[in-house]
Amino acid sequence: MTNQCVSLMSKVMLSIGIFSGASGVLADSADDSISRGKQVYSQQCAACHQQKGQGIPGSFPPQKEHTADLFNANGGIGGRDYLAHVLQYGLTGSIEVEGTSYNGNMPAWGGSLSNQQIADVLNYVLTAFGNRERLSRAFQPYTADEIDSVSGKDLSGKQVYQLRQAVVGNQGRSSGPTASQEAPAVSATATVSLDQAMPQPVYAAVQKSGVVERLPSKSTWPGVKGAHYDALSPDGRRLIVSGFKTGNVYIMDTDNGDIQASIAIGEVAQGVKVSPDGRYGLAVAPTQGIVAVIDMKSLSLVKKIPVGKTPHNLIFSKDGSLAYVTLQGEGALAVVNMTKLSKQRTIPTPGLDSPHNIDISEDGRRLWIRDFIGHVGVLDLDSEKVLKVFKVGAGHGGIDVIPNSRYVATGAISASRVTVIDADSLTVVANLEVGTGPHGVRASADGRYLYTSVTADNLIAIIDLKSLQVVHQVPVDGKFPFWVAVPGNP
Numbered sequence: 192m193t194n195q196c197v198s199l200m201s202k203v204m205l206s207i208g209i210f211s212g213a214s215g216v217l218a219d220s221a222d223d224s225i226s227r228g229k230q231v232y233s234q235q236c237a238a239c240h241q242q243k244g245q246g247i248p249g250s251f252p253p254q255k256e257h258t259a260d261l262f263n264a265n266g267g268i269g270g271r272d273y274l275a276h277v278l279q280y281g282l283t284g285s286i287e288v289e290g291t292s293y294n295g296n297m298p299a300w301g302g303s304l305s306n307q308q309i310a311d312v313l314n315y316v317l318t319a320f321g322n323r324e325r326l327s328r329a330f331q332p333y334t335a336d337e338i339d340s341v342s343g344k345d346l347s348g349k350q351v352y353q354l355r356q357a358v359v360g361n362q363g364r365s366s367g368p369t370a371s372q373e374a375p376a377v378s379a380t381a382t383v384s385l386d387q388a389m390p391q392p393v394y395a396a397v398q399k400s401g402v403v404e405r406l407p408s409k410s411t412w413p414g415v416k417g418a419h420y421d422a423l424s425p426d427g428r429r430l431i432v433s434g435f436k437t438g439n440v441y442i443m444d445t446d447n448g449d450i451q452a453s454i455a456i457g458e459v460a461q462g463v464k465v466s467p468d469g470r471y472g473l474a475v476a477p478t479q480g481i482v483a484v485i486d487m488k489s490l491s492l493v494k495k496i497p498v499g500k501t502p503h504n505l506i507f508s509k510d511g512s513l514a515y516v517t518l519q520g521e522g523a524l525a526v527v528n529m530t531k532l533s534k535q536r537t538i539p540t541p542g543l544d545s546p547h548n549i550d551i552s553e554d555g556r557r558l559w560i561r562d563f564i565g566h567v568g569v570l571d572l573d574s575e576k577v578l579k580v581f582k583v584g585a586g587h588g589g590i591d592v593i594p595n596s597r598y599v600a601t602g603a604i605s606a607s608r609v610t611v612i613d614a615d616s617l618t619v620v621a622n623l624e625v626g627t628g629p630h631g632v633r634a635s636a637d638g639r640y641l642y643t644s645v646t647a648d649n650l651i652a653i654i655d656l657k658s659l660q661v662v663h664q665v666p667v668d669g670k671f672p673f674w675v676a677v678p679g680n681p
């Protein structure tokens with residue numbers, strides 16, 4: 192729908208009084224809210240629910256027409272309140288929409304969008320995609336105050352799922368008792384002790400609580416607001432951590448968690464890495480389309496390298512002379528020359544429209560790329576061709592080429608599984624249930640254990656890569672563990 196069209200539609204609604212009394216602030220008309228909401232939608236929602244709201248069958252439910260039906264529903268807390276809850280707290284469980292099943296995990300937005308932005312995006316969705324015509328009652332736009340009134344309850348996605356059951360009753364899903372719809376139970380055979388499974392420390396960046404936790408000793412280090420991605424220096428003595436929404440990059444001492452520097456690079460900071468020689472830290476600022484170069488001696492920002500549209504994360508070549516940066520907004524990688532500290536060129540990644548996270552094979556000849564919506568691709572650096580694209584769990588996730596192993600592993604934030612791929616035969620060897628919303632994946636340097644940050648269950652799941660079984664689930668001290676850093680496996 193065009194802007195003009197949205198604005199025309201809301202004018203019509205205004206004139207028939209639907210939006211009357213919508214907002215205490217006169218300047219903030221329903222028009223303004225809807226057009227801001229459109230921006231929020233294309234930046235935050237469209238990657239999954241698609242630009243026209245049509246969704247991806249089996250992975251992401253449609254917003255088209257469906258959201259109005261949810262709004263109209265009368266059971267439980269009512270459709271209007273239900274939608275506010277879904278946006279605040281996310282949703283986890285098996286649902287059915289127009290005959291198609293989804294068993295995913297919608298991220299919570301309470302921590303990353305403001306109340307106003309949540310109100311705006313709901314106002315947009317409910318007046319776009321054929322929803323407006325289906326609303327069964329007068330629509331008063333959501334306000335920031337209304338969203339605020341449902342906040343602070345600290346619900347899980349599974350609890351919102353319970354609310355949904357009452358709201359939509361039998362029109363929402365097919366069959367089966369609620370209990371069986373919960374994330375599959377994980378049989379954690381505790382034959383391996385935690386100390387055995389974590390021979391070296393694992394550093395979890397716990398985003399919503401703004402801490403880094405060192406395991407297995409369970410030291411929790413505060414002061415890292417929005418702790419998002421983290422990476423270790425090659426000597427293991429420093430940790431570089433990105434602040435989601437703060438746009439800061441923090442450098443921490445791995446002995447005691449002291450924050451040695453906090454460097455502003457932009458409004459959001461994404462992937463971080465330290466160069467193999469330990470000289471530079473790189474951090475991605477997606478909205479500016481740059482990679483920030485931090486001198487790891489003076490702990491200062493030395494340069495911002497323009498790389499392209501919506502960069503996300505990066506990996507160094509084995510000799511450290513190049514950095515490969517994923518361009519989520521371009522369907523390509525940027526190649527950065529680390530001597531000149533400038534972008535050299537772009538490598539397209541056909542079959543992967545939104546390259547997100549990335550790792551490199553041990554021989555340095557192949558790049559393994561995880562996209563934003565549910566694929567992994569392997570790119571041969573000699574021919575610069577994508578050799579194969581695998582369908583993996585829905586949503587975005589980390590990717591790790593396991594050291595001393597044939598395996599590559601990836602998470603899936605909108606699902607509950609880690610997919611393991613055999614890099615020699617180029618086949619999927621396992622899909623392991625680990626809990627809801629696994630994102631970060633990193634293996635121990637010896638390649639024996641894989642650590643996965645399970646965002647919605649607030650734990651680190653440990654997979655034994657020999658038996659391909661989950662052997663431990665370690666709760667973290669805080670909410671939304673997003674990423675893990677492991678010594679010897681950058």
Ligand code: HEC
Nearest residue numbers: 235236239250251282283284286293294295296297586605
């Ligand atoms: C990472 C992918 C992803 C993103 C980004 C995302 N969603 Fe979702 N969303 C999902 C999934 C998956 C579900 C279904 C969850 C389930 O199966 O329980 C869902 C469910 C929903 C529902 C509830 C549908 C129902 O039938 O109850 C609404 C409403 C919704 N999303 C709106 C949004 C809006 C608005 C945004 C942007 C602020 C957004 N989503 C961003 C993946 C996503």
